[in-house]
Amino acid sequence: MNYKSIAIDGPSGAGKSTLAKLLASELGYLYVDTGAIYRTVGLCAFRRGIAPEDRAGVVAMLGTFSLDLKHGEDGLQHMYLDGEDVSEDIRRPEISMYASAVSALPEVREFLMEMQRGLARRQNVIMDGRDIGTVVLPDADLKLFLTASAEDRAQRRYAELREKGIATDFETVLADMATRDKNDASRAAAPLRQAEDAVLVDTTGNTLEESFQMLLKTVKERFGE
Ligand code: DC
Secondary structure, three states: OOOOEEEEEEEOOOHHHHHHHHHHHHHHHEEEHHHHHHHHHHHHHOOOOOOOOOOHHHHHHHOOOOOEEEEEOOEEEEEEEEOOOOOOOOOOHHHHHHHHHHHOOOOHHHHHHHHHHHHHOOOOEEEEEOHHHHHHHHOOOOOEEEEOHHHHHHHHHHHHHHHHOOOOOOHHHHHHHHHHHHHHHHHHOOOOOOOOEEEEEEEOOOOHHHHHHHHHHHHHHHHHO
């Protein structure tokens, strides 16, 4: 049987994960957050004291840890590093930077490729990331590229971190986001870019409900429902 896949790419804070989760539950698809996979590799480097820019060190680390992705009863994705549930730890701001740096290494991307493709072979998925429509699932049934202004994205990320009780301020979040955007879009290996056949959705100024309805309409049009 051929399963359906929806790829959602875009910069951080564009609302990808929130919207992908809502869409997945509406359509009965599995939501896969690929950023969380890169974050887990970043966390592993952090815990082992390996600088994320130390290419040889990070490459030597690959294959020396176990990385698992499991979905709970609630449909939410959990990440496990050497058997420990690290789903909360990987959200820390310093781990965002580690994830962004390790994700620039082609060896890391190659190492994680099969895990991501394998998930899409086994069920209907909505997968979010940076290179899902361009590299991981080039044959996805629908590709969405989600974006919003830098201020809007930083504002959302700031609210998210505060809600989780992570101490930070807006200026730091905005500056961190600008650095990560630059890293993610300028790297040589699978940089963030819109696939030619992706539908561009700009969520600037939209409420969550408005953005969700825009996406749902696009999905229905494509899938003819
Ligand atoms: O979506 P996120 O912010 O949780 O992702 C964390 C980092 O991982 C981000 O800086 C870029 C990287 N990433 C990537 O390179 N490719 C993906 N498919 C997903 C994330």
